[in-house]
Each structure stands twice: as structure tokens, then as C-alpha cells.
Amino acid sequence: MKAFLILEDGTVLEGIHIGADKETVSEIVFNTSMTGYLEVLTDPSYAGQAVVMTYPLIGNYGITPDMESNKPWVKGYIVRELSRMPSNFRCEGTIQDFLVRHEIPGIAGIDTRALTKILREKGTMNGMITTDENYRLENILPRLKEYTTGPAVEQVTCEASYALKGKGKKVALLDLGAKQNIAKSLQSRGCRVTVYPAHTPAEEILAEKPDGIMLSNGPGDPKECGKVIQEIKKLYHSDTPIFAICLGHQLMALANGADTYKMKYGHRGGNHPVKDLETGRVYISSQNHGYVVDTDKLDPSVAVPAFVNVNDGTNEGLRYTGKNIFTVQFHPEACPGPQDSGYLFDRFINMMGGSQ
Numbered sequence: 289m290k291a292f293l294i295l296e297d298g299t300v301l302e303g304i305h306i307g308a309d310k311e312t313v314s315e316i317v318f319n320t321s322m323t324g325y326l327e328v329l330t331d332p333s334y335a336g337q338a339v340v341m342t343y344p345l346i347g348n349y350g351i352t353p354d355m356e357s358n359k360p361w362v363k364g365y366i367v368r369e370l371s372r373m374p375s376n377f378r379c380e381g382t383i384q385d386f387l388v389r390h391e392i393p394g395i396a397g398i399d400t401r402a403l404t405k406i407l408r409e410k411g412t413m414n415g416m417i418t419t420d421e422n423y424r425l426e427n428i429l430p431r432l433k434e435y436t437t438g439p440a441v442e443q444v445t446c447e448a449s450y451a452l453k454g455k456g457k458k459v460a461l462l463d464l465g466a467k468q469n470i471a472k473s474l475q476s477r478g479c480r481v482t483v484y485p486a487h488t489p490a491e492e493i494l495a496e497k498p499d500g501i502m503l504s505n506g507p508g509d510p511k512e513c514g515k516v517i518q519e520i521k522k523l524y525h526s527d528t529p530i531f532a533i534c535l536g537h538q539l540m541a542l543a544n545g546a547d548t549y550k551m552k553y554g555h556r557g558g559n560h561p562v563k564d565l566e567t568g569r570v571y572i573s574s575q576n577h578g579y580v581v582d583t584d585k586l587d588p589s590v591a592v593p594a595f596v597n598v599n600d601g602t603n604e605g606l607r608y609t610g611k612n613i614f615t616v617q618f619h620p621e622a623c624p625g626p627q628d629s630g631y632l633f634d635r636f637i638n639m640m641g642g643s644q
């Protein structure tokens with residue numbers, strides 16, 4: 289069956305329908321990872337967005353246990369070619385069935401690299417995936433212009449707190465849409481992790497006297513998270529060591545008077561170079577973000593830049609002055625992507641006083 293991808297600027301691309309049989313409006317973002325399509329599909333930070341995979345063949349090892357959460361969160365899926373016969377000893381099914389089961393529509397047969405060039409030149413746009421051949425642009429374009437991801441953290445956070453197996457340092461993980469590998473990275477370093485829903489009052493977390501607090505990644509515009517920011521402010525004022533990733537990093541910055549803005553087309557992929565400003569060393573990182581902290585308005589008595597993106601000079605991390613707090617915009621938990629920056633979890637463990 290034919291399908292159409294209609295962009296906010298009136299561009300229409302024709303392809304083949306995949307996934308669930310329904311129409312979807314979302315923000316269209318591209319990911320340049322050459323591996324790890326499942327980790328991308330199941331990363332809760334993509335809630336409200338349709339992802340364009342620039343790598344041309346997707347799904348060739350099918351569905352395996354490499355999930356970052358228990359379901360796919362993308363609102364649409366845009367690929368060049370979807371593998372019809374996945375082959376892998378761990379394969380448990382096809383992407384096609386996975387998308388249908390979770391009611392996610394998609395489109396294949398799109399020149400995703402050409403589409404990415406459009407998104408790079410014009411910036412991230414909203415779009416619609418539809419199978420309706422009689423679509424009317426004059427009706428659709430105003431709908432596309434209006435669309436926003438809105439408050440998205442509520443859709444992806446856990447409902448109640450829960451404790452994960454482990455002994456050793458007690459870490460409170462605030463789940464803003466956490467990728468599973470954050471908890472796993474802590475557990476593999478001998479931490480006892482308790483996961484809290486995004487709107488848990490700071491007092492409740494601090495009452496458990498955690499050795500450290502971890503703020504996770506998550507979807508949407510960080511400025512939509514006003515209430516969570518209020519709680520993070522209180523966490524900042526406790527003397528607990530804090531490590532934050534991506535949305536968590538942005539919220540900690542907003543809680544401390546910094547600003548964030550939306551980038552033209554974001555960073556989503558597995559090969560973004562980030563420079564550690566303390567050592568001058570460059571690490572290759574996994575990334576998925578559309579917003580970034582504006583360091584121009586950052587008060588150095590509050591925080592100073594710790595990492596910078598080597599491609600475009602945007603901020604990739606902050607160190608909080610006089611505090612046991614550091615935050616990064618990229619993904620040291622990797623999944624998918626290089627594990628270069630996994631050492632940051634070790635730094636966090638050291639901040640909590642070592643692994644015992």
C-alpha cells in the first residue's frame with residue numbers, strides 16, 4: 289500500500305506503508321546511527337517524534353532483547369528499506385509486527401538521506417504519515433504547524449517507585465523517561481538503584497538518604513517540566529552527589545537560572561564528538577537531543593561548561609561550582625552507540641565515596 293510523508297513546508301514524499309494502519313502527526317527528526325535501531329525505537333526520549341533512519345537497511349536482525357524500555361515510543365518510523373527476512377539467532381520477530389502490535393505507523397521506500405538534507409537545511413519540521421491518497425495539503429498543513437510534543441514526560445515515566453536488585457551505594461534514579469541502560473550501568477558498578485516517578489517530591493527522595501541521585505534522559509521541551517524543575521532545585525540544595533543525563537542535565541541547568549533553546553535540527557546518532565574541557569580529550573558519544581543549554585547566560589559561580597560538541601560548539605555538559613554535581617547532554621550509557629564515556633558512571637561512583 290502507498291503511503292505519504294507530508295512535511296510542514298509542503299514537501300510530499302511517496303513511499304510504502306509499514307507498521308500500523310493509522311495516520312500520525314509528529315515532529316520529524318533524523319538519526320544517523322548505523323546500528324542499534326531497536327535501542328532508538330525504544331528510547332522514551334522519542335515520544336511525540338517520528339524518526340528518520342539515515343542508515344538504509346533497517347531491521348536485519350529483527351526484534352531482539354536490546355530494548356531501552358518495554359515498548360517503542362516513536363510516533364512514526366521512516367526508513368529506506370525494512371528487512372523482510374530478519375536473520376539472527378536471538379531474533380524474536382520482525383519490526384513490521386512490532387510496529388503493528390504497538391500501533392505505530394511508518395513509511396518505507398523513502399530516500400532518508402535526501403530527506404535528512406531537507407531537515408538539515410530547513411530545520412526540524414512537523415510532518416504527517418498517511419495512506420490517504422486524496423490528502424488535501426490545505427487541510428493538513430495548518431494541523432502540522434500547530435503540532436507540539438507538549439508535556440511528554442508524564443507519558444513515559446513510571447507510575448510508582450520501585451527498587452532494583454543490588455547492594456552497595458544507594459542511588460535514587462529520577463525517571464523522566466529513563467533508558468534501561470542507565471540503571472544497568474549503575475547496577476553493574478555495584479549500586480542499589482531505586483527508580484522514582486518524575487513527579488516525586490524531592491523530600492520523599494531525600495528522606496531515603498540516597499548516596500547519590502541520578503536524573504535521567506526524557507522527551508520533549510525541558511521548559512515543559514516546570515514542576516519537576518522545582519523539585520530538582522531542592523535536590524540541588526541537598527548535599528547529595530548528582531549526575532544527570534540529557535533532559536536531566538537540561539532541567540538541572542534550568543533549575544539554576546540557565547536557559548535552554550531548540551537547535552535547528554538536533555543531535556541524534558552514534559558518532560558525536562564531545563570534548564572534555566578539563567583534559568582536552570575527545571570522546572565519541574551517542575546522542576539524542578533537540579534542545580541545548582545556553583551557556584552564554586550561565587553564571588560561573590553556579591556552573592561551568594565541562595564538555596563541548598566538537599562539531600558545532602554547543603554545550604555538552606556542566607560542572608556545578610562548589611557542588612558534587614555534574615551533568616552531560618550526551619549518553620554515557622550508550623545504547624546504541626560507543627561506550628567511550630562510560631567512565632562518567634565511575635566518576636559518579638567515586639563522588640559517592642567509592643564502590644562500597
Ligand SMILES: NC(=O)CC[C@H](N)C(=O)O
Binds near residue numbers: 533
Ligand atoms: N534524550 C533526551 O533526554 C532529550 C532531552 C530533550 N527532550 C531534547 O530533545 O533535547
